[in-house]
Amino acid sequence: DAGVIQSPRHEVTEMGQEVTLRCKPISGHDYLFWYRQTMMRGLELLIYFNNNVPIDDSGMPEDRFSAKMPNASFSTLKIQPSEPRDSAVYFCASSLVLAGGTDTQYFGPGTRLTVL
Amino acid sequence: AQTVTQSQPEMSVQEAETVTLSCTYDTSESDYYLFWYKQPPSRQMILVIRQEAYKQQNATENRFSVNFQKAAKSFSLKISDSQLGDAAMYFCASPTGTASKLTFGTGTRLQVTL
Numbered sequence: 001d002a003g004v005i006q007s008p009r010h011e012v013t014e015m016g017q018e019v020t021l022r023c024k025p026i027s028g029h030d031y032l033f034w035y036r037q038t039m040m041r042g043l044e045l046l047i048y049f050n051n052n053v054p055i056d057d058s059g060m061p062e063d064r065f066s067a068k069m070p071n072a073s074f075s076t077l078k079i080q081p082s083e084p085r086d087s088a089v090y091f092c093a094s095s096l097v098l099a100g101g102t103d104t105q106y107f108g109p110g111t112r113l114t115v116l
Numbered sequence: 117a118q119t120v121t122q123s124q125p126e127m128s129v130q131e132a133e134t135v136t137l138s139c140t141y142d143t144s145e146s147d148y149y150l151f152w153y154k155q156p157p158s159r160q161m162i163l164v165i166r167q168e169a170y171k172q173q174n175a176t177e178n179r180f181s182v183n184f185q186k187a188a189k190s191f192s193l194k195i196s197d198s199q200l201g202d203a204a205m206y207f208c209a210s211p212t213g214t215a216s217k218l219t220f221g222t223g224t225r226l227q228v229t230l
Contacts, residue, residue, distance in 0.1 A: 042220065042223065043220040045218070091161065107153075107162075109160055
């Protein structure tokens with residue numbers, strides 16, 4: 001299996017521009033997670049989906065952030081308009097669900113976003 | 117509120133020695149999994165080891181083992197025979213809210229010296 005795929009790996013944009021991050025989860029996984037990692041706040045869960053349905057978006061910082069999962073093999077995280085404080089590494093992860101809770105979350109390589 | 121605590125921001129160990137990274141957590145779940153992830157400079161998050169809370173036996177994966185104490189909600193990671201490639205940030209993760217969500221600790225940066 002190719003693992004979780006994210007694109008782009010690096011993104012540099014100017015304040016006010018729209019940014020779209022993409023993720024392809026591992027085939028067959030039920031859950032998809034979007035995280036943001038910064039030095040100040042560590043690794044934060046933004047939103048997660050179960051069977052393509054958003055379950056919890058309480059971690060999404062503002063209305064400027066939105067996420068979609070139109071099918072089981074693709075998800076996007078969009079920031080519009082972007083601001084310098086959005087600069088971070090954004091990770092996508094996917095997992096199966098087990099009787100005792102979610103299985104291991106497998107992470108993509110991350111997208112390093114820089115907003116100038 | 118922070119539900120996963122890693123009290124050691126940095127640790128150092130000599131090559132071939134043993135080091136233990138500590139983690140405490142707080143969850144209301146009864147059945148759950150706990151995880152240690154490694155993040156090398158490449159920033160890829162890599163699973164190190166997983167513990168199933170309903171199993172009393174501590175998980176072991178080659179040179180990596182855990183000391184899981186459910187009542188104390190403690191989940192430490194022991195790395196034996198440390199290697200230079202073990203140098204990385206290590207994150208502990210536990211479920212929060214629902215078993216589907218994980219909260220990650222702030223991480224412990226491990227240095228391995230010759």
